[in-house]
Amino acid sequence: MVFPRKKFNPRMTDGAPHGTLEVVSDSGWMTRELFPSVVKHYIKQTSSTTLIILDNHESHLTIERITLAKENGVIILTLPPHTSNKLLPLDVSVFFSFKAFYNTALQTWLLDHAGIPVTIFDIARCVNYSFENR
Structure with missing residues (x-):
């Protein structure tokens, strides 16, 4: 990616x-x-x-x-x-896998852009990758 x-x-x-x-x-x-x-x-x-x-x-x-x-x-x-952090069952059941894919996308972004900080303008692509792969 x-x-x-x-x-x-x-x-x-x-x-x-x-x-x-x-x-x-x-x-x-x-x-x-x-x-x-x-x-x-x-x-x-x-x-x-x-x-x-x-x-x-x-x-x-x-x-x-x-x-x-x-x-x-x-x-x-x-x-x-x-x-909300204690009462949202989606954090465990749904968002756990989404967060794992997001972390993978973010790590890839950081490797592809060594030394460049992530900005608000870069997050949507990582979210999209996570959304498509969840």
Whole structure:
């Protein structure tokens, strides 16, 4: 696998899986303004009733977002503060293999680009490799 680095006008989503939504805030954190676009994108990508498990970050918990999800067959479950690392079964069952593939992709990237630090613009390609191979 080769992870080329785009030289001009890179985007965070270059090399990401098809359909990836790019949202960015100045702080790097999810905001009340950005989260509705994430929910709408998620709804567009799914075709049946689904469950989203979220921490209880303030950007997630508004009547508008909960109503939008409910009207579109999305069930939102929020976890108590500071417990997501203990209560998310996907970390063990699903994401474990994804993380292993991501680590392999990242090690390959580092070998292909010796001495060059990984940036936010390089992560999407590693994620895409992991997503395709999970």
